[in-house]
Amino acid sequence: xxxxxxxxxxxxxxxxxxxxxxxxxxxxxxxxxxxxxxxxxxxxxxxxxxxxxxxxxxxxxxxxxxxxxxxxxxxxxxxxxxxxxxxxxxxxxxxxxxxxxxxxxxxxxxxxxxxxxxxxxxxxxxxxxxxxxxxxxxxxxxxxxxxxxxxxxxxxxxxxxxxxxxxxxxxxxxxxxxxxxxxxxxxxxxxxxxxxxxxxxxxxxxxxxxxxxxxxxxxxxxxxxxxxxxxxxxxxxxxxxxxxxxxxxxxxxxxxxxxxxxxxxxxxxxxxxxxxxxxxxxxxxxxxxxxxxxxxxxxxxxxxxxxxxxxxxxxxxxxxxxxxxxxxxxxxxxxxxxxxxxxxxxxxxxxxxxxxxxxxxxxxxxxxxxxxxxxxxxxxxxxxxxxxxxxxxxxxxxxxxxxxxxxxxxxxxxxxxxxxxxxxxxxxxxxxxxx
Amino acid sequence: xxxxxxxxxxxxxxxxxxxxxxxxxxxxxxxxxxxxxxxxxxxxxxxxxxxxxxxxxxxxxxxxxxxxxxxxxxxxxxxxxxxxxxxxxxxxxxxxxxxxxxxxxxxxxxxxxxxxxxxxxxxxxxxxxxxxxxxxxxxxxxxxxxxxxxxxxxxxxxxxxxxxxxxxxxxxxxxxxxxxxxxxxxxxxxxxxxxxxxxxxxxxxxxxxxxxxxxxxxxxxxxxxxxxxxxxxxxxxxxxxxxxxxxxxxxxxxxxxxxxxxxxxxxxxxxxxxxxxxxxxxxxxxxxxxxxxxxxxxxxxxxxxxxxxxxxxxxxxxxxxxxxxxxxxxxxxxxxxxxxxxxxxxxxxxxxxxxxxxxxxxxxxxxxxxxxxxxxxxxxx
Numbered sequence: 001x002x003x004x005x006x007x008x009x010x011x012x013x014x015x016x017x018x019x020x021x022x023x024x025x026x027x028x029x030x031x032x033x034x035x036x037x038x039x040x041x042x043x044x045x046x047x048x049x050x051x052x053x054x055x056x057x058x059x060x061x062x063x064x065x066x067x068x069x070x071x072x073x074x075x076x077x078x079x080x081x082x083x084x085x086x087x088x089x090x091x092x093x094x095x096x097x098x099x100x101x102x103x104x105x106x107x108x109x110x111x112x113x114x115x116x117x118x119x120x121x122x123x124x125x126x127x128x129x130x131x132x133x134x135x136x137x138x139x140x141x142x143x144x145x146x147x148x149x150x151x152x153x154x155x156x157x158x159x160x161x162x163x164x165x166x167x168x169x170x171x172x173x174x175x176x177x178x179x180x181x182x183x184x185x186x187x188x189x190x191x192x193x194x195x196x197x198x199x200x201x202x203x204x205x206x207x208x209x210x211x212x213x214x215x216x217x218x219x220x221x222x223x224x225x226x227x228x229x230x231x232x233x234x235x236x237x238x239x240x241x242x243x244x245x246x247x248x249x250x251x252x253x254x255x256x257x258x259x260x261x262x263x264x265x266x267x268x269x270x271x272x273x274x275x276x277x278x279x280x281x282x283x284x285x286x287x288x289x290x291x292x293x294x295x296x297x298x299x300x301x302x303x304x305x306x307x308x309x310x311x312x313x314x315x316x317x318x319x320x321x322x323x324x325x326x327x328x329x330x331x332x333x334x335x336x337x338x339x340x341x342x343x344x345x346x347x348x349x350x351x352x353x354x355x356x357x358x359x360x361x362x363x364x365x366x367x368x369x370x371x372x373x374x375x376x377x378x379x380x381x382x383x384x385x386x387x388x389x390x391x392x393x394x395x396x397x398x399x400x401x402x403x404x405x406x407x408x409x410x411x412x413x414x415x416x417x418x419x420x421x422x423x424x425x426x427x428x429x430x431x432x433x434x435x
Numbered sequence: 436x437x438x439x440x441x442x443x444x445x446x447x448x449x450x451x452x453x454x455x456x457x458x459x460x461x462x463x464x465x466x467x468x469x470x471x472x473x474x475x476x477x478x479x480x481x482x483x484x485x486x487x488x489x490x491x492x493x494x495x496x497x498x499x500x501x502x503x504x505x506x507x508x509x510x511x512x513x514x515x516x517x518x519x520x521x522x523x524x525x526x527x528x529x530x531x532x533x534x535x536x537x538x539x540x541x542x543x544x545x546x547x548x549x550x551x552x553x554x555x556x557x558x559x560x561x562x563x564x565x566x567x568x569x570x571x572x573x574x575x576x577x578x579x580x581x582x583x584x585x586x587x588x589x590x591x592x593x594x595x596x597x598x599x600x601x602x603x604x605x606x607x608x609x610x611x612x613x614x615x616x617x618x619x620x621x622x623x624x625x626x627x628x629x630x631x632x633x634x635x636x637x638x639x640x641x642x643x644x645x646x647x648x649x650x651x652x653x654x655x656x657x658x659x660x661x662x663x664x665x666x667x668x669x670x671x672x673x674x675x676x677x678x679x680x681x682x683x684x685x686x687x688x689x690x691x692x693x694x695x696x697x698x699x700x701x702x703x704x705x706x707x708x709x710x711x712x713x714x715x716x717x718x719x720x721x722x723x724x725x726x727x728x729x730x731x732x733x734x735x736x737x738x739x740x741x742x743x744x745x746x747x748x749x750x751x752x753x754x755x756x757x758x759x760x761x762x763x764x765x766x767x768x769x770x771x772x773x774x775x776x777x778x779x780x781x782x783x784x785x786x787x788x789x790x791x792x793x794x795x796x797x798x799x800x801x802x803x804x805x806x807x808x809x810x811x812x813x814x815x816x
Contacts, residue, residue: 072633093633113636120639190792191756199789222617260744261698265789268747271769300693305741307692330691346597355679373680397684427589
């Protein structure tokens with residue numbers, strides 16, 4: 001507890017000092033209320049009200065250096081029907097970041113998320129990226145895993161940590177290529193015969209290879225492969241090719257192969273040797289700057305089963321509409337999804353959308369669920385820095401219940417929700433303008 | 436019924452498409468003009484022709500020179516119209532005027548060339564080399580952003596864009612949620628033109644969505660997806676940004692059809708279990724659990740072989756007893772034939788290897804117990 005207080009005090013002092021030293025202070029603050037009625041499984045209704053505040057701040061150019069502090073946080077207060085979860089908060093990000101003037105070195109420390117090499121992870125630690133020139137780039141990260149609930153606390157080293165490194169090269173001839181290594185350790189235990197068994201905390205250890213080559217005006221190719229070191233097997237392969245057949249028509253083909261996404265210290269990865277193969281074709285046609293159409297189809301082959309997906313859509317500057325479907329072992333689905341955003345003028349914007357589908361969760365079962373959802377609302381930007389958003393949402397679905405008799409379904413549940421949000425962004429330059 | 440729905444929707448799409456094609460227009464060059472010749476050969480200055488630029492306060496201002504400006508150099512009496520005007524441009528015997536494309540960007544030439552003292556060529560660098568019009572002289576957005584950041588000027592989207600809700604780069608197509616990985620993994624810098632590093636977390640830090648709320652009855656209620664701290668797009672709720680509002684109902688089908696990799700954003704060991712708590716009486720069992728022979732009849736094995744991730748979503752919880760162990764520890768081996776054969780796995784050196792949840796490390800003696808499965812006395816290993 002003392003350590004936490006010391007860290008908080010230090011951060012507070014550093015924060016105040018950094019603002020005083022900074023030349024830029026900007027951010028975004030949001031306040032919202034979300035009211036919703038929920039139909040419980042026993043057909044009774046419950047009403048809920050949650051207030052939330054979000055803040056995203058940037059203190060930049062501290063001490064006239066390319067040093068900045070970034071933070072992004074969320075706090076929620078359940079006013080009504082909170083149960084045992086009255087309030088909570090989440091620190092998404094609290095990091096200091098420094099770049100040298102030539103932008104060859106980029107250092108970050110604190111809570112932040114790293115997106116490479118293999119997968120993403122949120123850490124309380126440091127990361128570095130170096131661009132020494134000649135098309136080379138190198139980097140690495142090391143940190144404790146940020147707690148899942150986002151609280152301001154540090155995970156013990158043995159409970160979870162992650163580290164990784166990447167070496168990349170860019171040239172016009174071969175494009176971007178990157179080799180990477182990543183390891184994540186996360187403690188877990190199992191109960192077996194009433195005895196807790198702590199297992200090795202190695203969650204994953206992978207080698208990765210990424211390659212992307214863009215050919216101007218023609219298209220691009222991308223490839224990724226991950227090798228799982230503990231299992232000594234290829235865990236994932238992703239190949240993608242994009243071809244801009246004409247200025248308006250773009251075609252994309254993809255192939256994916258992957259093993260189940262399970263931690264190495266999960267007992268589930270020892271079950272079977274499932275593999276997923278996926279082939280995907282897609283076409284996008286831009287009729288003009290306002291209108292476009294698109295269509296895609298996917299075939300997934302699983303061990304002892306398969307599934308198919310398709311979607312056909314039309315896009316407009318102000319709306320999009322998509323017909324989609326699925327078939328095969330995950331069940332059959334047919335549905336329509338659409339959304340629209342229409343600016344009446346610079347201050348008022350209307351928006352709305354809907355999602356309708358009929359589906360069966362198991363192939364060839366007699367039960368078919370119908371779900372509908374819709375939302376409508378608007379944004380009022382009374383000054384450029386500030387907006388007020390209002391949105392009404394409606395969600396409906398057949399609900400499974402033991403009261404429903406043999407079929408297991410009762411009449412449809414319907415939720416109605418109202419969200420109101422005010423947001424404000426600001427930018428303050430505290431020093432002089434550089435030359 | 437299903438086919439009729441499909442036909443209606445396809446017909447609606449076809450009609451919309453026809454309307455779109457009928458209404459489409461193209462924008463063609465209407466005059467001949469070489470910036471290269473006028474700037475580099477004649478020695479004209481930008482302000483000679485674009486005199487109103489330095490006082491313009493809106494991006495939509497028409498800064499193109501009128502013909503009077505041309506006639507300050509060209510002789511009106513002797514200059515043929517066709518020197519500048521193209522034949523495409525003739526409508527009913529008259530040359531139609533050039534209509535500048537609509538621009539929504541909030542931009543003041545007066546501010547940039549006056550107070551900020553920025554030279555024309557700083558932004559319109561390549562115009563002086565253009566031999567035709569349009570000269571594509573509008574600077575790319577990353578140039579604006581770089582300059583704003585270097586000069587410590589506001590770089591929020593709303594600084595320059597009036598309708599942020601509608602902004603979407605051309606390459607952010609309908610499938611961008613899936614496709615962005617290709618550019619983000621190899622060149623994340625381009626993302627930072629518009630997005631702060633914290634932006635990605637709003638979706639990728641999906642563990643945040645795992646905070647569940649319980650009603651008074653103890654039953655889980657809908658999770659309220661956090662509002663995005665850095666939100667400036669059209670979708671207020673994270674849920675709408677990535678998933679549909681009713682995703683609570685439809686995600687089962689999406690997960691099983693591998694529409695996306697849940698683990699990219701969610702820590703599945705804790706996230707899925709927040710609702711799919713196999714040990715809780717309030718958790719609704721998935722419908723496939725109620726099919727005939729699901730348990731000991733082998734139905735669950737078919738499911739597991741197809742998609743073990745679905746099983747793990749509920750049953751692989753930290754600090755809990757996996758139901759599978761009831762049978763699979765002693766009665767039925769879960770391993771496929773040749774599983775981890777010839778691999779020097781962690782069980783050799785680590786008594787905490789996951790293997791020992793089921794297997795007994797015993798005395799680590801060849802020919803005995805778990806070790807004896809490979810290191811039998813008979814083969815002398």
